[in-house]
Amino acid sequence: xxxxxxxxxxxxxxxxxxxxxxxxxxxxxxxxxxxxxxxxxxxxxxxxxxxxxxxxxxxxxxxxxxxxxxxxxxxxxxxxxxxxxxxxxxxxxxxxxxxxxxxxxxxxxxxxxxxxxxxxxxxxxxxxxxxxxxxxxxxxxxxxxxxxxxxxxxxxxxxxxxxxxxxxxxxxxxxxxxxxxxxxxxxxxxxxxxxxxxxxxxxxxxxxxxxxxxxxxxxxxxxxxxxxxxxxxxxxxxxxxxxxxxxxxxxxxxxxxxxxxxxxxxxxxxxxxxxxxxxxxxxxxxxxxxxxxxxxxxxxxxxxxxxxxxxxxxxxxxxxxxxxxxxxxxxxxxxxxxxxxxxxxxxxxxxxxxxxxxxxxxxxxxxxxxxxxxxxxxxxxxxxxxxxxxxxxxxxxxxxxxxxxxxxxxxxxxxxxxxxxxxxxxxxxxxxxxxxxxxxxxxxxx
Numbered sequence: 001x002x003x004x005x006x007x008x009x010x011x012x013x014x015x016x017x018x019x020x021x022x023x024x025x026x027x028x029x030x031x032x033x034x035x036x037x038x039x040x041x042x043x044x045x046x047x048x049x050x051x052x053x054x055x056x057x058x059x060x061x062x063x064x065x066x067x068x069x070x071x072x073x074x075x076x077x078x079x080x081x082x083x084x085x086x087x088x089x090x091x092x093x094x095x096x097x098x099x100x101x102x103x104x105x106x107x108x109x110x111x112x113x114x115x116x117x118x119x120x121x122x123x124x125x126x127x128x129x130x131x132x133x134x135x136x137x138x139x140x141x142x143x144x145x146x147x148x149x150x151x152x153x154x155x156x157x158x159x160x161x162x163x164x165x166x167x168x169x170x171x172x173x174x175x176x177x178x179x180x181x182x183x184x185x186x187x188x189x190x191x192x193x194x195x196x197x198x199x200x201x202x203x204x205x206x207x208x209x210x211x212x213x214x215x216x217x218x219x220x221x222x223x224x225x226x227x228x229x230x231x232x233x234x235x236x237x238x239x240x241x242x243x244x245x246x247x248x249x250x251x252x253x254x255x256x257x258x259x260x261x262x263x264x265x266x267x268x269x270x271x272x273x274x275x276x277x278x279x280x281x282x283x284x285x286x287x288x289x290x291x292x293x294x295x296x297x298x299x300x301x302x303x304x305x306x307x308x309x310x311x312x313x314x315x316x317x318x319x320x321x322x323x324x325x326x327x328x329x330x331x332x333x334x335x336x337x338x339x340x341x342x343x344x345x346x347x348x349x350x351x352x353x354x355x356x357x358x359x360x361x362x363x364x365x366x367x368x369x370x371x372x373x374x375x376x377x378x379x380x381x382x383x384x385x386x387x388x389x390x391x392x393x394x395x396x397x398x399x400x401x402x403x404x405x406x407x408x409x410x411x412x413x414x415x416x417x418x419x420x421x422x423x424x425x426x427x428x429x430x431x432x433x434x435x436x437x438x439x440x441x442x443x444x445x446x
Contacts, residue, residue, distance in 0.1 A: 026061075125167055168209065251376050255287075259304075273380050364406065407428055
């Protein structure tokens with residue numbers, strides 16, 4: 001077990017010294033690359049890097065800051081890109097042996113946006129196979145015997161280690177919230193459709209592009225710099241609000257949700273979960289639970305379907321392209337989990353899928369009613385710390401409700417258990433991301 005402690009590398013505080021030359025983006029990048037050299041062989045957060053190109057981009061950023069003309073607040077920020085997103089100058093392998101070396105020669109919308117904002121793309125971070133079940137080679141930076149979570153595993157590890165300040169991720173089940181919790185960084189899954197997913201191979205109907213970051217402020221600023229340039233998914237309004245991170249705002253009422261994750265809580269995590277109520281009440285915040293609110297109880301019952309509904313919907317939506325991968329490429333290149341998903345999809349009918357969508361809409365409607373008298377909902381980000389072993393990415397039970405609902409979710413690295421990080425998750429309401437961030441900032445400043 002490695003006894004070194006991961007340390008993120010916040011960029012925005014350092015940028016204060018860029019204008020007068022006390023520091024430069026290039027110097028900041030070199031400090032990050034020292035972390036890369038020291039950790040990468042053990043943690044394996046990246047599948048591809050282009051350090052020469054990153055240094056050139058960092059030099060250009062340094063000149064812009066020196067002349068007083070940075071392109072944005074994230075000009076010069078080192079960023080990782082989940083290897084499910086297309087990049088013009090690096091392969092996009094999707095965590096699959098079928099796509100080793102494959103390159104599209106274009107940037108995904110989110111990647112093009114951060115480049116336009118002057119950010120420095122360091123490389124492609126490891127994803128699970130097709131951003132789903134089969135783990136990649138990344139190890140948890142706090143204990144390399146443990147999983148970093150999935151599917152944005154490399155992104156979370158790279159941020160936690162300070163190799164990059166922020167990394168792009170995606171989530172359809174728990175792929176941002178869970179690795180953020182396990183690795184001890186901030187994770188932000190926006191409202192459904194809030195960030196443009198063009199050029200992402202994580203294209204399922206619940207999937208969102210999001211950000212893992214060293215600080216809560218940087219998670220927001222990176223996301224807003226993206227949406228200001230490429231908007232949201234077609235037909236969606238896109239993430240809006242102030243470019244700077246929203247100010248902390250005390251919630252009047254929160255709902256403490258158990259969801260299916262509660263049954264799997266470790267004993268120490270259960271104590272932390274129960275401490276949330278005392279913490280909120282001591283600050284004069286009303287706390288609703290299924291025990292004292294009929295509306296919360298109804299929402300809890302509806303959310304019991306979150307895992308099974310999400311997996312069934314994902315299976316149908318994965319029929320293509322898995323069917324053509326199996327038929328036109330090499331079926332042996334698919335993991336057993338992907339072959340099982342394809343078989344499940346083949347057993348389903350369009351009518352089955354339509355029924356699932358109707359059920360999802362009903363669950364979303366039930367949850368939305370809470371917004372009339374609840375500011376935000378709280379859960380743990382995961383049932384416990386990252387489990388030992390690398391064959392699984394861990395239990396997503398606490399993360400999947402926000403994915404099913406399409407609402408914003410933020411994982412805050414507020415807790416420790418067994419000497420390892422464990423996140424507190426805040427769930428907001430559809431397209432109210434700015435408000436959710438204000439409440440998250442209040443909790444983060446505890």
